[in-house]
């Protein structure tokens with residue numbers, strides 16, 4: 495029994511000896527070493543209390559800030575212990591981890607009471623960590639190079655777009671002027687046509703009246719004339735050939751028909767005259783010689799055939815006419831020589847071209863006025879989209895535009911925040927029992943533009959990380975290199 499008490503006392507003494515013999519600088523970080531130099535008194539570092547220096551690292555917490563026990567766990571809730579970790583990099587752990595039976599420092603210095611035997615594996619860990627650090631530095635340097643390319647591309651595109659918008663703005667004025675002129679011409683043509691139509695109508699009414707007076711069966715003749723009218727292309731005035739006119743020509747024989755066709759061809763060149771001429775002929779050709787050989791019953795079939803051929807010739811001619819006119823360049827057809835259809839088609843082409851240019855100007859203007867970062871570094875991200883596919887969804891982020899989760903909108907681009915490091919997308923699809931969906935894209939330096947690590951920290955409030963060369967900086971590279979040097 496006496497022996498046991500002796501062993502116990504020895505063990506306590508050994509332990510006390512171990513703690514008591516702890517150097518006052520044990521567990522002190524390199525920046526604070528100077529405050530732990532041997533002296534009569536120790537000034538607690540972060541509180542206005544002075545204690546005898548002999549009480550530093552005596553395993554009893556005296557300073558309210560715990561700074562008198564850097565190497566023990568006595569001030570467990572507030573103190574910090576510094577692991578030297580030679581071969582790797584020094585690090586702080588909570589004082590409560592000291593001598594708790596778990597190896598926290600890679601050099602094992604936190605477990606000096608030998609409750610557990612810790613291996614010093616700082617060298618291996620250090621080598622691995624340096625390898626990773628070097629890779630990170632390499633990736634960063636690569637990112638910085640790509641950033642330069644993005645800046646170059648951004649500035650080039652910015653200048654090109656500035657030139658383009660200047661050119662487009664210059665092109666707007668003459669087109670607007672041309673549209674105004676065309677509008678006037680179209681109005682003119684319309685009123686001319688109205689006048690002409692009215693004149694023709696009056697004239698026709700007069701003729702009909704005259705014919706009615708001189709011939710009782712004029713109604714039938716009139717009906718036949720109406721039936722034989724051609725359906726002409728929209729907006730294009732066409733020569734009318736009356737059946738009676740044809741019959742008249744036929745009654746005079748083939749030569750006359752040829753002449754008549756030639757007349758019609760000439761009329762195509764001046765359509766206003768054409769209409770007048772054909773109307774002129776109405777009255778003159780209404781009487782048909784029923785005894786003409788060519789028109790006897792045997793020849794009715796030939797006549798039908800002939801009329802069909804003439805009709806198809808006219809419709810082919812009309813189609814060609816309608817097709818060619820709109821595509822004929824202006825230098826071949828002067829505006830004042832165009833008919834109403836041609837002018838209207840030209841007007842709508844000009845209006846379309848104006849609209850296209852105005853839209854393009856608006857688009858470019860919006861882009862040039864956006865926050866494109868220093869040296870337009872973000873401009874290469876404009877009009878681009880990036881995807882991240884997880885087990886559940888594909889997330890798409892189109893910087894400056896919109897973001898989505900599959901088909902669900904996560905919002906429209908709102909602004910850059912957090913010193914240009916976060917892109918905010920707001921007002922996405924309403925969440926069931928929650929807010930409208932929104933997304934924060936947190937950017938950091940990387941060798942490529944790439945999304946990763948999507949989270950939904952709040953219901954329908956999403957975050958996603960975006961690696962981009964645009965966020966790499968020379969200053970941060972210096973910090974990385976410094977950290978790497980310190981870890982040696």
Ligand code: MAN
Pocket residue numbers: 899902925926950953954
């Ligand atoms: C969908 C997704 C989820 C979201 C729920 C909310 O399932 O958009 O991200 O949390 O809706 O109801």
